[in-house]
């Protein structure tokens with residue numbers, strides 16, 4: 356499956372991020388805890404070189420906590436500060452504030468010594484790909500819903516300063532991706548977690564990719580969610596093989612599982628054929644909202 360998505364507003368947003376980087380003491384980059392590698396924007400990495408960086412693994416409530424711990428270790432080994440969190444809650448805010456203060460202390464003291472500034476608030480830019488939870492995170496730091504959030508990519512459209520208190524200013528930015536995904540595994544993960552507009556890929560193809568990953572890494576959770584026993588799956592695989600013969604190059608299990616999900620959830624068209632498009636959307640939604648379980652798509 357080929358996926359690319361780089362709408363024009365992202366080019367403008369990237370330019371604005373580049374310009375505003377000069378104004379901040381540090382960059383707080385939100386990654387999705389379920390796919391911390393796929394959700395790292397190489398352009399932002401490049402533009403913010405030389406800036407202090409705090410990595411937040413957001414939506415950790417949806418990810419496999421054992422794998423998240425491995426990612427934290429991985430980022431720490433790289434020399435970054437890294438904290439996992441669920442932005443909809445407020446329990447991580449103190450830790451994050453302290454980490455931001457520690458990271459920017461030296462620069463702010465240096466600026467003051469050079470007479471560039473007097474005592475002033477810490478200024479941090481919040482960046483990350485679309486829908487990763489940047490605005491939700493800012494609201495949690497504020498303790499109230501002040502900036503607009505929404506469960507689709509592209510909610511925030513311009514940079515906006517938020518005064519958390521007189522000591523901390525956060526810059527909310529629009530989610531940006533990069534012009535070409537060299538690796539389609541990255542593009543698939545981005546689509547699976549909802550960072551890419553649902554209009555630019557075929558949900559059935561995406562659901563098959565997702566089911567393939569889940570069947571490999573989280574078989575127990577997947578089969579339990581849809582009441583699929585190994586016997587039922589075996590039976591379905593045999594029926595499908597009889598009907599169509601094995602399709603070369605395509606793993607049969609994800610297809611058979613999608614069939615069984617369609618039946619189980621009543622995603623059936625008039626005439627009795629499975630409604631694959633509906634079943635696919637259902638699986639993708641279940642995954643995105645954590646109903647299949649806590650799942651990580653990538654390991655360090």
Ligand SMILES: Nc1nc2c(ncn2[C@@H]2O[C@H](COP(=O)(O)OP(=O)(O)OP(=O)(O)O)[C@@H](O)[C@H]2O)c(=O)[nH]1
Pocket residue numbers: 413414415416417440441442443483484485486487488489490491492503504505506507508509510511512528529530531
């Ligand atoms: N489960 C879970 N959902 C979250 C978390 N953080 C944010 N969300 C949800 O993710 C969706 C996107 O959140 P936003 O804060 O609008 O994301 P954004 O990064 O600002 O998105 P853009 O402005 O489009 O770039 C919303 O439905 C949030 O409720 C989290 O830690 N856990």
Ligand SMILES: [Mg+2]
Pocket residue numbers: 489490491503504510511528529530
């Ligand atoms: Mg936003």
